[in-house]
Amino acid sequence: MTDSSQTALVKDEAALVTEAKAGSYPAFEELVNRYEKKIYRLGLNITGSPEDAEDVLQETFLKAFQHLPDFREDSRFYTWLVRIGVNEGLMKLRRRRADKTVPIEDQVDEEGGVMPREFTDWKPNPEQLLAQTEMKSILDAAAQSLPPTFRTVFFLRDVEGLSTTETADLLDLTESAVKARLFRARLQLRENLSKIFKRG
């Protein structure tokens, strides 16, 4: 296949957004194809439930289609989509906790105060020691032990690759609050996984 034919196949995202905004369902479907895996993973990571993640996935793309005319294209389409997905995911958590007193927003001492306790190095290549399902369940359990906004900040920054500014804007937090939560989340996950993967 020549470079030009590959370029023709990989249609420019801005062009797809323009076509979708003009009412082209095939263009919208192409955008769905590009981001469905990421949005499902986002829903799974925020809610920790495959059923809720499927709802988040469907609601995100339905709302995206509905509000596409309002998308001003001053941010990446993916960031706009993630904003909808995060709101849907956090709404799921709020509904789930509606009859409990657990707050969705976590209080955090932004000055830090968290210090690591595990200093033993890990066994090499832990991902090769366990079956994929076992590894997934270990990572899920560690992630779900974090407060929701810590978890969400971690996944947006470290897994989805959003910037501190984009994450702050999306979650309505200050950039220093994003950094504090990311630091806590990374350390806490490391502590949890160290108990499982450490040598000896």
Place this chain on the structure above:
Amino acid sequence: MTVIGCKEVMQELSNFLDGDIDESLKTDLRSHLTRCQHCQVVIDTTRKTIELYCDGELFPLPTPVRDRLHEVLRRKCQSKS
């Protein structure tokens, strides 16, 4: 060069991993890591933690979930386009 301690390293851990610190602090931090096994382990295993979560193979989109998504979208969106 300034000699920094473990507490300063931990305070800068996230910024160091993100490459978001100035060169002189980076040099001080690297110098500390050559002497401190504990901080080296914390940095290495935090980096590994992030790598494990970035493995896309662990969070696949199941085919039935994808099929249901496209069915719902076709039903609710295609008629409006």
